[in-house]
Amino acid sequence: MTKREGVVGSRLTRLVRKWRLPLLLLLAGLVMLDVQGAMGLAANMTYAACSGNPADPARRLEACTHIVEDEAERPDKRAIAYFKRAFAWAAEGDYDRAITDSDDAIDINPKYAAAYYNRGIFWSNKGDNNRAIADFGQAISFGFDGPDVYQNRGAAWASRGNYERAIADFNQAINIDPKQPSAYYARGTAWGQSGNYDRAITDYTQAIGVDPTGGDAYAYYSRGVAWSFKGEDDRAIADYAKAVDLDPKLAEAYYALGLAWAHKGDYDQAIVDYDQAIALNQKYADFYSARSDSWKAKGNRERAEADRKTAVGLGGT
Numbered sequence: 145m146t147k148r149e150g151v152v153g154s155r156l157t158r159l160v161r162k163w164r165l166p167l168l169l170l171l172a173g174l175v176m177l178d179v180q181g182a183m184g185l186a187a188n189m190t191y192a193a194c195s196g197n198p199a200d201p202a203r204r205l206e207a208c209t210h211i212v213e214d215e216a217e218r219p220d221k222r223a224i225a226y227f228k229r230a231f232a233w234a235a236e237g238d239y240d241r242a243i244t245d246s247d248d249a250i251d252i253n254p255k256y257a258a259a260y261y262n263r264g265i266f267w268s269n270k271g272d273n274n275r276a277i278a279d280f281g282q283a284i285s286f287g288f289d290g291p292d293v294y295q296n297r298g299a300a301w302a303s304r305g306n307y308e309r310a311i312a313d314f315n316q317a318i319n320i321d322p323k324q325p326s327a328y329y330a331r332g333t334a335w336g337q338s339g340n341y342d343r344a345i346t347d348y349t350q351a352i353g354v355d356p357t358g359g360d361a362y363a364y365y366s367r368g369v370a371w372s373f374k375g376e377d378d379r380a381i382a383d384y385a386k387a388v389d390l391d392p393k394l395a396e397a398y399y400a401l402g403l404a405w406a407h408k409g410d411y412d413q414a415i416v417d418y419d420q421a422i423a424l425n426q427k428y429a430d431f432y433s434a435r436s437d438s439w440k441a442k443g444n445r446e447r448a449e450a451d452r453k454t455a456v457g458l459g460g461t
Contacts (some may be wrong), residue, residue: 155403155430159369159396191221194228201232208232212248223252227259230266239266257288265296273300291317295327298334307338325355329363332370341370361391365400372404380404388420395424399431402438411438429460 193207208229212222230245246263250256264279280297283289298313314331317324332347348367352359368383381404387397402417418435425431436451455461 155434156369156372156400158430159400194225201235204232205229205236212245219252223249223256223259226252227256227262230259230262234262234266234269239270242266243270255286257283257286260286261288261293261296264293264300268296268300268303273303276300277304289320291321291324291327294320295324295330298330302330302334302337307334310334311338323354325351325360325363328354329360329366332363333366336366336370341373344370345374359386359390361387361394361397364390365394365397368397368400368404372400372407377404377408393424395421395428395431398424399428399434402434406434406438406441411441414438415442427458429455429458432458433460 190207190210193203194211208225211217211225212229214222217225226245226249230242230249233239233242233245243263243266246259246266249259250263253259260279261283264276264283267273267276267279277297277300280293280300283293284297294313294317298310298317301307301313302310311331311334314327314334317327318331321327328347328351332344332351335341335347336344345367348363348370351363352367355363364383365387368380368387371377371380371383381401384397384401384404387394388401391397398417398421402414402421405411405417406414415435415438418431418438421428421431422435432451432455436448436455439445439448439451
């Protein structure tokens with residue numbers, strides 16, 4: 145391996161570590177509340193607001209708070225109101241309060257599977273994957289066993305670096321719903337992060353194939369990184385080009401294009417793509433370091449040194 149190939153390989157390794165797992169899916173929790181019988185119109189409206197439009201979290205917070213603070217209310221309805229209010233807090237980005245309300249919902253109903261599931265997502269968003277995994281497991285044990293819970297638990301396992309368990313959960317999600325592209329993408333990412341690029345490529349290809357929109361930009365980009373690791377520059381370039389066609393703001397794909405062109409010895413095209421990446425994200429040191437290398441390879445030491453200094457200033461080498 146040449147020094148240049150070693151540098152490119154180390155940068156690709158950092159890209160693999162930054163591969164994105166699919167976004168966690170938050171359960172909307174459309175639980176029907178019994179608002180019939182002797183309840184008055186005002187109570188009906190309060191319950192409807194608490195269980196209704198998730199696009200208006202402020203109204204939901206107000207209505208659900210009214211219910212949970214009513215000590216005379218039935219426990220099952222207070223549990224649901226805590227669950228709904230937790231969802232509203234999460235929509236506001238307040239995961240601490242969302243977790244507290246989930247705790248209260250579970251205290252009232254210790255077998256509230258959906259509350260465990262949502263709390264697992266809240267923990268994941270706070271970076272506590274151990275607690276997330278425990279909550280997803282509880283949700284499954286109480287019958288909440290759709291593909292999303294396995295996919296989210298798999299993502300938590302992958303975040304801990306346990307790719308074997310992550311892949312097992314992604315397998316389960318795919319068995320339940322073979323037409324969910326995000327599960328193939330997630331499994332492909334786990335394979336890639338564990339160093340099995342052939343299986344990663346297979347799963348990214350599957351994700352693209354079952355996606356009714358023709359494939360997500362990040363699936364093409366990630367497959368391109370896997371091709372790059374296999375030394376298949378032309379296939380990688382084709383995938384990166386498709387990724388930026390689908391998402392012209394995907395800076396990582398322009399950067400990866402630059403790395404692939406540089407690996408092929410086309411430094412002029414590499415610099416064009418690095419320019420695009422930097423225009424989209426001026427805070428990533430590797431972009432400048434890579435462009436510095438290409439300027440140096442072209443014999444332009446002044447520009448190479450300017451980019452190197454910028455990279456160092458951003459924490460790079």
